[in-house]
Amino acid sequence: MFDAPKTNTKLVEVRDLKMHFPIHTGLFRRHTGDVKAVDGVSFDIYEGETLGLVGESGCGKSTCGRAVLRLYDITDGSIMIDGDEIGDTPQAKLRGKRPTMQMVFQDPQASLNPRMTVQAIIQEPLDEHTSLSKEEKREKVLALMDQVGLNRKFAGRYPHAFSGGQRQRIGIARALALNPKFIVCDEPIAALDVSIQAQVVNLLEDLQQEYGLTYLFISHDLSMVRHIATRVAVMYLGKIVELAPREALYAAPLHPYTKALLSAVPEPDPDLHDTMDRTILTGDVPSPANPPKGCNFCTRCPAVMDICHQQDPEYREVLPGQFVACHHYNDITDANAIRAASEAQ
Amino acid sequence: MPDGAQPVLDVRDLKTVFKVRGGEVHAVNNVSFDLKPGELLGVVGESGSGKSVTMMSLLGLLPTPPADVQNGSVTFQGQDLLKVNPETLRSVRGGKIGFVFQDPMTSLNPVYNVGMQIMEPLRKHMGLSKSAARTRAKELLELVGIPDAERRLKDYPHQFSGGMRQRVMIAIALACDPQVLIADEPTTALDVTIQAQILELMKDLQDRLGMAVIWITHDLGVVAGIADRVLVMYGGQIVEQAPTRELFKNPQHPYTRALLKTVPSVRGQREDRLAIIEGQPPILGAQPTACPFRDRCDVAFDRCARENPARFIVGPAHDAACFYDANTGAPRDV
Numbered sequence: 001m002f003d004a005p006k007t008n009t010k011l012v013e014v015r016d017l018k019m020h021f022p023i024h025t026g027l028f029r030r031h032t033g034d035v036k037a038v039d040g041v042s043f044d045i046y047e048g049e050t051l052g053l054v055g056e057s058g059c060g061k062s063t064c065g066r067a068v069l070r071l072y073d074i075t076d077g078s079i080m081i082d083g084d085e086i087g088d089t090p091q092a093k094l095r096g097k098r099p100t101m102q103m104v105f106q107d108p109q110a111s112l113n114p115r116m117t118v119q120a121i122i123q124e125p126l127d128e129h130t131s132l133s134k135e136e137k138r139e140k141v142l143a144l145m146d147q148v149g150l151n152r153k154f155a156g157r158y159p160h161a162f163s164g165g166q167r168q169r170i171g172i173a174r175a176l177a178l179n180p181k182f183i184v185c186d187e188p189i190a191a192l193d194v195s196i197q198a199q200v201v202n203l204l205e206d207l208q209q210e211y212g213l214t215y216l217f218i219s220h221d222l223s224m225v226r227h228i229a230t231r232v233a234v235m236y237l238g239k240i241v242e243l244a245p246r247e248a249l250y251a252a253p254l255h256p257y258t259k260a261l262l263s264a265v266p267e268p269d270p271d272l273h274d275t276m277d278r279t280i281l282t283g284d285v286p287s288p289a290n291p292p293k294g295c296n297f298c299t300r301c302p303a304v305m306d307i308c309h310q311q312d313p314e315y316r317e318v319l320p321g322q323f324v325a326c327h328h329y330n331d332i333t334d335a336n337a338i339r340a341a342s343e344a345q
Numbered sequence: 346m347p348d349g350a351q352p353v354l355d356v357r358d359l360k361t362v363f364k365v366r367g368g369e370v371h372a373v374n375n376v377s378f379d380l381k382p383g384e385l386l387g388v389v390g391e392s393g394s395g396k397s398v399t400m401m402s403l404l405g406l407l408p409t410p411p412a413d414v415q416n417g418s419v420t421f422q423g424q425d426l427l428k429v430n431p432e433t434l435r436s437v438r439g440g441k442i443g444f445v446f447q448d449p450m451t452s453l454n455p456v457y458n459v460g461m462q463i464m465e466p467l468r469k470h471m472g473l474s475k476s477a478a479r480t481r482a483k484e485l486l487e488l489v490g491i492p493d494a495e496r497r498l499k500d501y502p503h504q505f506s507g508g509m510r511q512r513v514m515i516a517i518a519l520a521c522d523p524q525v526l527i528a529d530e531p532t533t534a535l536d537v538t539i540q541a542q543i544l545e546l547m548k549d550l551q552d553r554l555g556m557a558v559i560w561i562t563h564d565l566g567v568v569a570g571i572a573d574r575v576l577v578m579y580g581g582q583i584v585e586q587a588p589t590r591e592l593f594k595n596p597q598h599p600y601t602r603a604l605l606k607t608v609p610s611v612r613g614q615r616e617d618r619l620a621i622i623e624g625q626p627p628i629l630g631a632q633p634t635a636c637p638f639r640d641r642c643d644v645a646f647d648r649c650a651r652e653n654p655a656r657f658i659v660g661p662a663h664d665a666a667c668f669y670d671a672n673t674g675a676p677r678d679v
């Protein structure tokens with residue numbers, strides 16, 4: 001339904017984004033290293049599409065999403081949103097840009113102030129960024145509550161009186177208050193029950209359709225991302241290892257990590273379990289403070305080669321719209337050779 | 346699984362109520378199930394459906410008050426675990442019945458190294474000497490796939506990754522050659538690639554050691570991969586029970602049917618729109634007098650509001666607690 005990007009306009013362009021957190025140790029809190037949470041990622045998000053960002057915990061998804069919205073002062077790189085470069089804009093000057101870009105958080109419990117009513121929570125961005133009258137703001141909040149499927153009667157209640165799914169709707173209403181173009185959804189359904197997840201995902205899809213919203217949808221749930229995303233980026237240890245249109249990524253993944261990650265997802269179908277080829281990765285993810293030399297995946301990769309321990313593979317577009325960072329695809333350009341290289345692993 | 350074999354564990358009419366300020370929580374309502382030797386029984390349900398409280402009740406692990414196990418029997422090796430003295434129960438727990446919980450950090454003691462923690466049940470329940478216990482502890486770490494076992498015995502819980510800690514927990518649970526292993530969402534907090542490792546390990550251990558396992562999860566995918574038989578819980582009750590393949594091919598309870606439709610898949614058909622289950626899970630404030638699923642059920646009718654359905658037999662080893670017959674598309678005439 002929402003497959004092809006509606007336009008070819010890039011709303012978000014991220015180049016070589018790095019977000020390193022300094023590590024200070026010892027009595028004098030000396031700077032002894034860095035957590036390379038995001039270590040050089042590049043991607044575009046087209047207007048009206050959903051870019052899925054997947055990967056295991058700690059790989060840098062949240063940091064990436066927050067860095068793109070400039071909730072951090074980034075270490076390096078460029079971020080263009082809706083025509084403006086904001087990578088190096090000082091925080092004070094970002095204020096005018098904030099309404100365009102919003103965030104929905106994982107834990108609706110922790111991200112909503114327990115001492116504010118729903119009305120006040122949803123209204124807060126309006127107080128901060130608009131000069132609407134009290135009455136106008138009230139009307140706007142009630143309209144937002146309608147849009148996200150919350151009963152207006154409950155505007156005066158506090159967050160604790162709501163279920164997890166309803167709290168997530170409050171968070172979404174708040175994010176919508178300033179008519180944003182771009183929303184980073186950081187694991188918006190991870191804290192919800194299976195039967196509630198679909199309700200929230202359908203709501204996000206409806207809102208996208210109605211308001212032409214663009215999403216960066218961060219999740220560790222590969223099946224939900226397959227449902228909602230137009231294109232999907234896979235992160236591992238601070239880097240994007242593969243980015244591709246949804247169908248290509250799920251039907252014909254190229255990167256050994258993407259293959260292993262997909263094969264690890266347990267399918268709710270006993271027959272598939274019996275017939276499936278599984279790649280079970282051994283070991284754990286290395287620390288982002290001390291990534292291995294060469295390819296970040298070389299310590300766990302089932303298709304590792306000598307060169308992988310020496311050189312970081314280049315991230316490049318190997319098929320139209322399909323980017324991958326793996327030495328198995330070095331210097332190959334035609335589609336048949338790419339497929340052969342993928343099968344040979 | 347040998348058919349018709351005597352169950353290793355037989356739970357009948359278990360009922361657990363919490364007395365809390367402002368009322369009661371009827372967390373577990375007349376739950377009955379058995380566990381056959383060597384079988385892997387999956388228990389699925391959303392959070393709050395009563396999975397953990399069921400297992401904690403039968404292990405005697407709930408604080409009383411606020412918990413009150415009001416009714417039921419739990420037969421294990423000819424004894425009713427709800428009636429035995431606390432001493433006997435302690436020796437069964439962690440001995441012949443091992444258990445693993447979701448968060449190993451809360452069950453492992455941060456101030457002792459893992460070697461000590463594996464050796465403790467060996468010395469307490471099996472009466473092993475210190476050196477014999479140490480040798481066995483090392484073997485157990487090897488059994489659960491922890492590299493460099495000898496050295497790692499001296500490490501503390503925080504020095505292990507999440508997946509490795511869960512392996513340590515499994516090693517402790519296996520220490521005394523249990524007949525039954527109860528695992529409560531042991532992979533829920535882990536990443537999928539690590540979960541895949543643990544599930545593989547579990548299947549392998551079960552093959553080799555032949556124990557019976559109860560595996561609790563909210564993930565239908567996990568159940569599809571490892572369980573022989575599945576219990577589906579909703580609102581403190583078992584709403585459906587079936588052999589795994591049968592449950593996925595021929596689900597009978599409206600909740601199971603809806604749940605299977607609402608989860609997307611990474612390999613199967615991709616739907617443009619997710620099916621949803623409207624509404625919220627029930628609040629378990631009182632003894633249920635109606636079907637707990639009726640407010641969200643798309644085939645509910647008047648009887649569902651008047652009576653709480655019993656578990657009707659719907660096929661071989663298959664039952665569903667529902668007044669509606671999914672096969673005929675009409676109310677049952679019983």
Ligand SMILES: Nc1ncnc2c1ncn2[C@@H]1O[C@H](COP(=O)(O)OP(=O)(O)O)[C@@H](O)[C@H]1O
Pocket residue numbers: 021035036037055056057058059060061062063064288
């Ligand atoms: N504010 C911070 N200071 C230091 N390290 C951080 C901070 N935020 C995240 N990290 C580290 O960066 C890495 C990536 O974290 P995160 O972006 O939260 O991953 P994900 O969202 O994929 O689980 C982790 O190792 C995490 O511990």
Ligand SMILES: Nc1ncnc2c1ncn2[C@@H]1O[C@H](COP(=O)(O)OP(=O)(O)O)[C@@H](O)[C@H]1O
Pocket residue numbers: 363365370372390391392393394395396397398399411629
């Ligand atoms: N200590 C407690 N006091 C009061 N209610 C409790 C307590 N522990 C669990 N409950 C309630 O019992 C019900 C079942 O919980 P639980 O068995 O933990 O669900 P599950 O494991 O299926 O997520 C829930 O409604 C929960 O809130």
Ligand code: SF4
Pocket residue numbers: 598599600636637638639640642643644645646649654666667668669
């Ligand atoms: S008993 Fe009634 S309400 Fe309950 S699941 Fe069956 S049809 Fe639905």
Ligand SMILES: [Mg+2]
Pocket residue numbers: 061062063187
């Ligand atoms: Mg995160």
Ligand SMILES: [Mg+2]
Pocket residue numbers: 396397398529530
């Ligand atoms: Mg539980």
